[in-house]
Amino acid sequence: MTLTKDTVLATLAQVRLPQGGTVTERNLIHALAVEAGVVRFVLEGAQQAELEAIRSRLEVELKALPDLKSLSIVIPAAGPAGAKGPTIGGHPKKQSGPLPVEGVKHVIAVGSGKGGVGKSTVSANLAVALARQGVKVGLLDADIYGPSQPRMMGVSKRPASPDGHTILPLQAHGVTLMSIGFMLKEDEAVIWRGPMLMGALQQLLGQVKWDHYGPLDVLIIDLPPGTGDIQLSLCQKTKLDGAVIVSTPQDIALLDARKALDMFKRLGTPVLGLVENMSTYICPECGHEAHLFGHGGVAEEAARLGLPLLGSLPLNIEVRLAADAGTPVAAGETAVAAPYAGLAATLARVADLVG
16 A cells, blocks of 8 residues: 555544644644655644644654655744754754754855856856865755756755655765755645745755765855845854855846845855856857856956955856756866866865865
8 A cells, every 4th residue: 555645644634632623623734745655744833842742643643654664744943032943853953053064064055146147057067066176075955946956966866764864865976965856846846934944954954964975075055046034044053164156247136146245244154255157158150259148247246345256157058958968067078167167176275175
C-alpha cells in the first residue's frame, strides 16, 4: 500500500487534541507534502508550547503508518517577544545571536535589489569556478519561491535523510548543493507565508549536513531578489562573512541595488564587493561590442562607495544555453568561462577563502 496525502490527512483527522478539535479542524497543518514515503508539513497557528506538545503527539501517530520512511514536522520560529529560536529538525534550539553554519568556514550571500539581473546564474557559475580553483564550496539556493539551481546545476535527485531529520546534500560540478527545489516537482508552486519561509531557510542551513563530502571553505547563498523576509532572517540568525551584490549597469537596476546595499549595511553585514553582470555583448557575426544595458555604472557605484568591483561579466548566449542544459559555463574551458574564473579568484582573495 502506497502512502498518500489522503491517508496522512485521515490519520491527522483522528487525533483529538486536549484543547478540543483536531489539527485539521483547527487548520494547524500547512504545506503538507507526501511523496515516496516522505511526509513533510508545517505546524502553525497556536502558541509555541502547544505546538510542541501537538508535534510530539502527531509524531507518534504518523510513525505508526506502515509505509512511512521519514517525517519532518516544522514549527516556524517564534516572534521576537518570548521567542524560543528556530526549531530545526524537530528539536527547538535557543538562539541569542547569529550562529555559524556547522562544517563551513565562511558564509557569503549573493544578493540583488531586483530580479532579472542574473543573480542565480552568477551564483552557480561563481560556485563552480571556485571549485575548479580548489576551494571547497557549497551552494544553497535560498530562493524558496523560485528555486532555479536544480536546473542550472543539472541535478534532480531527491536528497537522502537517514534519520528523518538530517538532510544529506547533493553534489554537482564539484559543488555541494542544496535547494528546496529538490523536494518539489518542477512546476509545483510554494505558497507559504513569511514564517514558513523562515522555517524552511533555517532547516536548509541547520539541518543539512554541509560537511557530508568534507568541511567547506565557503557556502555561497543564492538569495531571492529584493529585501524581504529571507534576507532579514538570514542576516539576523546566521553568521555571514559578507555579501556580494549583483546588478546590471542600467540606472533602474542600480537604484534597486542601492537598496540591497543599504539593507546589508543596516543589518550589519559587510558588503565584499559588486558584480556588473551583462556588462558587454559581443556580436557573434561581426565581433562588434555593444552595451545593451549601459556600461560601467556598477564600477562607478563601487568606486563611489569605496567597494571593490569584483568582476564584469558578459551577456552571452553560451551562458544561457549552459544554464538550461545543467552545466554552468564556468565548468568549461571556453573564453566565456574566463570572466567567472576571474570573479572567483578576486572574491577568494578579498574574502580570504583559502589559506
